[in-house]
Amino acid sequence: MINSKANRRYQVIINIVLLLVTVIMIAPLVLLFMSSVSSEASLLNNGYSFWPEEFSLSAYQYILANGQTIFRAYGVTILVTVVGTSINLLLCSMAAYALSIQKLPFRNIISFFIFFTMLFNGGLVPSYLMWTSMFHIKNTIWALIVPNFLCGAMNIILIRTYFMTSIPEALYEAAKIDGASYLYIFRKIAVPMGVPIFVTVGLFSGLGYWNDWTNGLYYINDAKLYSIQTLLNKMIQDIQALQANATAASSGAAMQIPTVSVRMAIAFVALAPILAIYPFLQKYFAEGIAMGAVKG
Amino acid sequence: MVTGLKKNKKKEKLTWVQFKQYIPLYLMLLPALIYLFINNYIPMTGIVVAFKKYSKKKGIYGSNWNGLENFEYLFKNDAGLIIRNTLLYNIVFIVLGMVVGVTLAILITDVMSKRLKKLYQSAIMLPFLISIVIVSYIVFAFLSVENGMVNNSLLKPLGLSPVQWYAEPKYWPFILTFVNIWKGCGYGTLIYIAGIVGIDPSFYEAARLDGATRWQQITKITIPCLVPSLITMTMLSLGRIFASDFGLFYQVPQNSGALFSVTQTIDTYVYRALISSGGIGRSAAAGFFQSVVGFALVMGANALVRRISRENAMF
Numbered sequence: 001m002i003n004s005k006a007n008r009r010y011q012v013i014i015n016i017v018l019l020l021v022t023v024i025m026i027a028p029l030v031l032l033f034m035s036s037v038s039s040e041a042s043l044l045n046n047g048y049s050f051w052p053e054e055f056s057l058s059a060y061q062y063i064l065a066n067g068q069t070i071f072r073a074y075g076v077t078i079l080v081t082v083v084g085t086s087i088n089l090l091l092c093s094m095a096a097y098a099l100s101i102q103k104l105p106f107r108n109i110i111s112f113f114i115f116f117t118m119l120f121n122g123g124l125v126p127s128y129l130m131w132t133s134m135f136h137i138k139n140t141i142w143a144l145i146v147p148n149f150l151c152g153a154m155n156i157i158l159i160r161t162y163f164m165t166s167i168p169e170a171l172y173e174a175a176k177i178d179g180a181s182y183l184y185i186f187r188k189i190a191v192p193m194g195v196p197i198f199v200t201v202g203l204f205s206g207l208g209y210w211n212d213w214t215n216g217l218y219y220i221n222d223a224k225l226y227s228i229q230t231l232l233n234k235m236i237q238d239i240q241a242l243q244a245n246a247t248a249a250s251s252g253a254a255m256q257i258p259t260v261s262v263r264m265a266i267a268f269v270a271l272a273p274i275l276a277i278y279p280f281l282q283k284y285f286a287e288g289i290a291m292g293a294v295k296g
Numbered sequence: 297m298v299t300g301l302k303k304n305k306k307k308e309k310l311t312w313v314q315f316k317q318y319i320p321l322y323l324m325l326l327p328a329l330i331y332l333f334i335n336n337y338i339p340m341t342g343i344v345v346a347f348k349k350y351s352k353k354k355g356i357y358g359s360n361w362n363g364l365e366n367f368e369y370l371f372k373n374d375a376g377l378i379i380r381n382t383l384l385y386n387i388v389f390i391v392l393g394m395v396v397g398v399t400l401a402i403l404i405t406d407v408m409s410k411r412l413k414k415l416y417q418s419a420i421m422l423p424f425l426i427s428i429v430i431v432s433y434i435v436f437a438f439l440s441v442e443n444g445m446v447n448n449s450l451l452k453p454l455g456l457s458p459v460q461w462y463a464e465p466k467y468w469p470f471i472l473t474f475v476n477i478w479k480g481c482g483y484g485t486l487i488y489i490a491g492i493v494g495i496d497p498s499f500y501e502a503a504r505l506d507g508a509t510r511w512q513q514i515t516k517i518t519i520p521c522l523v524p525s526l527i528t529m530t531m532l533s534l535g536r537i538f539a540s541d542f543g544l545f546y547q548v549p550q551n552s553g554a555l556f557s558v559t560q561t562i563d564t565y566v567y568r569a570l571i572s573s574g575g576i577g578r579s580a581a582a583g584f585f586q587s588v589v590g591f592a593l594v595m596g597a598n599a600l601v602r603r604i605s606r607e608n609a610m611f
Contacts, residue, residue, distance in 0.1 A: 010510060014403045015412060021400065022419040024478070028434045029422070031445060035437050047448030048437040095328035098321035105310055105318060110325060115611065117336040120591045123583030124566050125576065126342025127335075129356055134338075151331045183320045211427035214542065232429045236550055260443060267433040274425050282418055289421065290486050 029271070036060070036265035043260050059265035062258070070266055072224065073231040077270075080144045080227060081209040088205040089198055091151040096159035097186050102169065118153045128218055143219035144227055149208050155201050158291055162197040163190055200288045203281060210274070228270045235263055346584035350576045366581035374565060378582065379538075382561040385469075385545075386537045389476050390530060396477055397484025398522065402514055404485070405492045417489075421482035428479075428543030435475060435548050463554040472559070475548055476541070484529065491525045492518060524605045532610075535597035538562060538590045562586045 027050070035048040039056035046053055063070055098104060099111055127147065137143045167190060175185045216230030226234060235258070258266070278285065342356045349362040400420060407413045423431075438445050439461035447458040461467060499517050508516065540561035549559045560568075562582055569579035602609040 010406070011408055014406055015409075018400075018403055018407065018412070018416045022416055025419040025423055028438070028478075029426075031437050032430070032434050043443055047440070047443040048445045049449050050445075091328045091331060094324035098325045101318075101321060103318075104321055105315065110329070113329065114332060117332050118610075119594055120340060121336060121587060122339030122341070122343045123580075123587045124563075125570055125580040125583045126339035126345055126356065128570060129345065129350075130334075130338050130342055133352070133355060146335075148335065150335070151328050153332070156328060181320065182317065183324075186324070207425060211425075211429075213427065213429045213547075229427055229429050232433065233547070236429075236432065236547075240551060264433065264437065267430045271426060271430050278422065278425065279418070282421075285421060285425065286417070286486060289424065289483055290490060 029275075032264060032271070033268055036261055036268045038261055040259055040261055048260075048264075056261075059259070059261040062262050063265055063269065069223070069226070069231065070228075070269070073226045073228045074269070076141070076144070076225060077210060077227040077229070080141070081206050084145045084149055084209045085202055085206040087145075088149065088151055088155065089202050092155040092201065093159050093191070093194065093198065094186075095151075096156045097163060097190050099156070099160045100163035100167070100190075101172070101182065102164075114153045114156055124218075131219065138219050139222040139225060141225060144212070144215050144225070145209075147215055147219070149205070149212065149215075155205065158201055159194065159197050162194060167193055196284075199281075200284045200291070203284050204288045207274070228266070232263075232267055232270060235266075343580075343584055343587060345576075346580040348577075348580075350580070362577075366577035367585075370578045370581040370585070374560075374578070375582070375585075377557065378560050378562050378565045381558065382538060382540050382563075385472065385476075385540065385561065386533070388469075388473055389480075390533045390537075392473065392477055393481060393484050393533075394526060394530065396481045398488050398519070398526070400481065400485040401488035401492055402518060405489055406510075417486075420485055423479045424482045426479070428541070428547045431475065431479060431543075432547040432550060435471070436550065439471070462550055462552045465555050465558045468549060468555055468558045472544060472548060476544055479544075487525060487529065488522060491522050495521045527604050528601055531597040531601045531604075535594035536590065537593060538586050540564070542567065 031048060031050055034050055034052055035043065036059050037055050037057060038048070038052035039054040039058065042049075042053035095114070099107060099114075101107070104110075131137045131143070131147050137146065171189060172185060175189065180188070211229060212227070213229035213233045216225075216227050217233060220226065220230055223234075345356045345359070346366055347361055347363065348356070348359040349365070350356070350359045354360070404413060404416050407416065436444070439447075441447060441458060441460055441462070444461065446461070451458055459467070461471075495518065499521075500513055503513050503517060540563045542563040545559050545561045545564045546567065549555045552559075562585075566579050566583045566586070569575035569582065598610050
């Protein structure tokens with residue numbers, strides 16, 4: 001069967017189909033990149049295309065030369081991603097470790113308290129009102145870090161399960177007999193052994209922060225605090241405002257709207273780090289998706 | 297787990313000395329619990345705002361009750377459209393997502409070359425990692441009226457007149473479905489690949505000895521073996537059928553008012569009503585409806601999954 005003619009034909013057919021699927025998956029990203037390296041003239045004449053008439057790096061040169069807003073937004077995104085992901089990992093791994101100790105009194109009640117947040121939520125309106133009127137988070141950097149992304153039940157459960165399955169109970173017992181405290185065991189055993197799950201969970205937490213535009217939409221209208229996704233979102237809004245009402249927008253728009261290729265270049269720059277790390281961390285991405293870390 | 301706990305209780309009554317050793321563990325739990333209390337539990341109680349006439353001065357808990365007024369307004373005006381859109385899109389996404397996911401999973405597991413297999417897997421997962429804002433830029437590159445690739449490079453050479461994509465609702469059910477499948481099919485495919493890899497190879501060997509064609513193997517072995525995970529995935533999605541991807545429906549159509557009839561879902565409605573003046577009541581009512589019905593559906597779906605395959609249930 002393996003070498004039969006029919007099988008070879010079947011292999012050819014499925015490979016053609018899957019290559020086609022691969023093209024469909026990747027082509028839109030190619031179009032984004034090609035639009036960012038098209039000259040403004042060929043964009044205006046022929047629109048966005050997979051092979052522009054005239055290549056030009058002027059969009060990137062423009063970003064380098066005038067890109068204070070963009071660099072700042074990039075910096076905000078990096079800061080938010082690093083700080084948010086670190087705190088997320090810290091909170092989740094500590095909680096997960098405690099819950100992985102089966103003897104912990106009230107363990108089931110606490111687990112349920114955490115798990116219930118996955119089943120029921122108050123929705124946008126109460127959250128929004130709480131963050132803005134109780135915690136006055138609007139237009140602070142915390143608005144990009146704290147709401148929704150700082151710690152999630154899914155991440156705690158994933159790490160707890162990992163601890164429980166990969167660190168045998170006997171190891172704890174042995175360490176306890178040697179007089180080690182739970183804290184010591186956490187630092188010396190659980191953390192080093194948990195590295196693979198930290199990478200997976202951290203990767204998705206980081207991806208969540210990097211890609212998030214909702215917190216910026218809800219809580220930020222100070223241009224100094226725009227993250228790169230918020231900036232991209234605001235550019236669309238400004239263009240819409242401009243189209244809807246030219247006079248109102250010219251006085252209201254916070255910044256000058258960049259040309260089409262510059263906008264595409266900013267979008268590509270925002271995407272580039274993910275494309276750059278993806279090939280190396282593909283295994284962890286795949287594991288994370290399969291485990292459901294995405295929703296964490 | 298439960299029996300283990302009971303045994304412990306019988307053996308030893310928790311003394312203060314024993315309890316003391318656990319204090320560091322509680323302290324380690326504390327930050328996460330405080331965060332979840334604030335981020336998740338306070339808003340749960342704030343859900344009562346749906347039954348109030350919210351006033352900024354009085355806050356959520358101090359505002360006056362107004363009974364079902366917010367709901368009356370919501371159900372008289374907008375509820376039909378947003379519920380219809382949310383449900384219909386989700387049903388299409390669930391069915392199509394499953395068909396595409398299973399098909400791709402079967403094809404990819406059949407590829408003999410390891411390198412190509414890896415290439416295909418990487419490619420279908422990639423869109424999953426892209427922010428929806430950037431996706432909306434990409435869609436705009438295809439569909440922009442003046443500069444769009446479709447109008448300029450496809451329709452023009454065919455002699456067709458350009459389409460005002462962002463003003464024509466009739467195309468958007470297809471566009472949004474395509475974008476959703478493009479972005480999300482990697483997830484299902486990955487799950488189903490795991491399911492297929494777990495099927496006992498001797499089933500296929502036996503089938504081959506009996507002269508079964510590849511197609512027969514797929515329909516008689518692969519798909520029946522995938523049924524438990526198919527049911528689970530469907531149940532879990534049914535539990536979320538009142539939730540919609542805010543980014544997909546808000547960003548990808550570029551918030552275009554002309555398209556609201558086919559792009560307004562519960563989540564976009566909640567946001568748009570919240571930021572419109574005086575809309576907080578109907579926004580809260582729609583959010584309340586979504587949370588409560590969503591909760592009931594998740595519980596129902598999980599109960600069903602438990603009956604079908606215990607190990608796939610969430611709890």
